[in-house]
Amino acid sequence: MSGSIRRIAVRHLLLPIQLATLALLLPAVAPAEAEDPETAPRPGWTRAILPVVFSTPETGFGFGAGALLTYRGENQSAEERPQSLPLFGLYTVKNQMSIALAPDLTLAGGIWRLGFEISYQKFPLRFYGIGNDTPDAAEEEYTLEGFSFAIRASRRVTGAFRSGIAVDLKRPSYPEKEPGGLLDGRRIPGANGGFYAGAGPLIEWDTRDNLYFPTRGSRLLLETLFYGDALGSDLGYQRTAVDLRHYRSVLDDVVLAGQAIGVDRAGAVPFVDHAQLGDLLRGLYAGRYVDRSVLAGQLELRYPLIGRFRGVVFGGIGQVARRLGDTRLDAMKGTAGAGLRFVLVPRERIHIRFDVGVGPHGAEIYFQFSEAF
Numbered sequence: 001m002s003g004s005i006r007r008i009a010v011r012h013l014l015l016p017i018q019l020a021t022l023a024l025l026l027p028a029v030a031p032a033e034a035e036d037p038e039t040a041p042r043p044g045w046t047r048a049i050l051p052v053v054f055s056t057p058e059t060g061f062g063f064g065a066g067a068l069l070t071y072r073g074e075n076q077s078a079e080e081r082p083q084s085l086p087l088f089g090l091y092t093v094k095n096q097m098s099i100a101l102a103p104d105l106t107l108a109g110g111i112w113r114l115g116f117e118i119s120y121q122k123f124p125l126r127f128y129g130i131g132n133d134t135p136d137a138a139e140e141e142y143t144l145e146g147f148s149f150a151i152r153a154s155r156r157v158t159g160a161f162r163s164g165i166a167v168d169l170k171r172p173s174y175p176e177k178e179p180g181g182l183l184d185g186r187r188i189p190g191a192n193g194g195f196y197a198g199a200g201p202l203i204e205w206d207t208r209d210n211l212y213f214p215t216r217g218s219r220l221l222l223e224t225l226f227y228g229d230a231l232g233s234d235l236g237y238q239r240t241a242v243d244l245r246h247y248r249s250v251l252d253d254v255v256l257a258g259q260a261i262g263v264d265r266a267g268a269v270p271f272v273d274h275a276q277l278g279d280l281l282r283g284l285y286a287g288r289y290v291d292r293s294v295l296a297g298q299l300e301l302r303y304p305l306i307g308r309f310r311g312v313v314f315g316g317i318g319q320v321a322r323r324l325g326d327t328r329l330d331a332m333k334g335t336a337g338a339g340l341r342f343v344l345v346p347r348e349r350i351h352i353r354f355d356v357g358v359g360p361h362g363a364e365i366y367f368q369f370s371e372a373f
Contacts, residue, residue: 062092190270237267283335283357
């Protein structure tokens with residue numbers, strides 16, 4: 001539940017405002033990039049800017065913007081990943097805000113890769129208790145405020161295989177909680193805030209042909225982080241994550257994408273680092289199912305429509321649990337949905353997406369840069 005840029009998804013946006021925002025966005029695309037979606041990437045900078053206007057019961061009226069800058073060197077091939085600099089910020093009339101910066105850089109001709117996220121947020125959220133079968137009646141509101149910083153540094157070992165280190169720092173606080181609720185006390189570790197620091201090894205295997213919209217290849221990321229006194233962490237625990245993604249072109253310009261992810265945590269896991277099933281599956285409110293560990297998978301079919309518009313259909317299943325070994329097939333939650341894509345920067349295959357996902361508790365709306373995975 002840290003301030004990851006993926007968790008700053010703008011949900012529950014008003015559809016008329018979304019369409020107006022898209023209309024404002026179109027002139028920002030350079031005409032040279034719009035002429036030929038098949039043109040190879042060119043050296044230099046490209047930019048995409050996404051203004052946002054929204055309203056939710058928790059926030060009231062709000063506004064913000066997202067920006068994505070990419071850079072390619074003179075001798076960089078089309079399949080090499082560009083330097084990437086995403087920035088996102090939101091602000092509401094209730095003085096709530098969320099800001100995130102997440103550069104993804106390659107150095108020394110691609111030998112080194114450096115990615116980090118810096119974020120701050122003060123935002124209202126909802127909580128339904130810990131576990132995979134919490135009732136709707138358990139809903140309580142709270143506000144999360146705090147900073148987070150995460151970094152992954154890796155070096156190419158051979159071919160598509162890389163190894164490196166991950167570091168995660170976060171300092172959450174909860175200035176507003178419902179009196180007498182589950183978060184108002186000591187029943188959940190870290191419910192009163194604190195400082196948590198972890199570090200550990202990672203390995204990555206990446207054969208994708210594009211950073212933003214892969215059409216073939218795979219990516220496997222495995223990392224284990226250890227949080228404890230040696231790094232100044234208030235609580236000691238361990239986090240191990242496996243994220244496998246695969247992409248295949250099944251027809252001309254039609255792509256089948258799949259993801260399987262498992263995250264296991266052990267020890268005194270703080271509330272801010274619990275897994276949220278809705279962070280992975282579209283169609284669930286992020287905090288609807290929360291526990292220390294999560295197992296999930298999803299498939300998505302991506303296909304062309306007209307011009308720079310594309311469509312997708314998707315579905316997924318998943319479950320949260322205290323440990324991954326506690327997950328059961330008959331306890332999985334399922335979601336499904338469809339969406340629309342607009343190719344914002346054809347040379348880098350950067351899209352904006354509008355998705356509607358439906359789960360056991362209704363529908364959720366997503367309006368963001370880039371693909372879900």
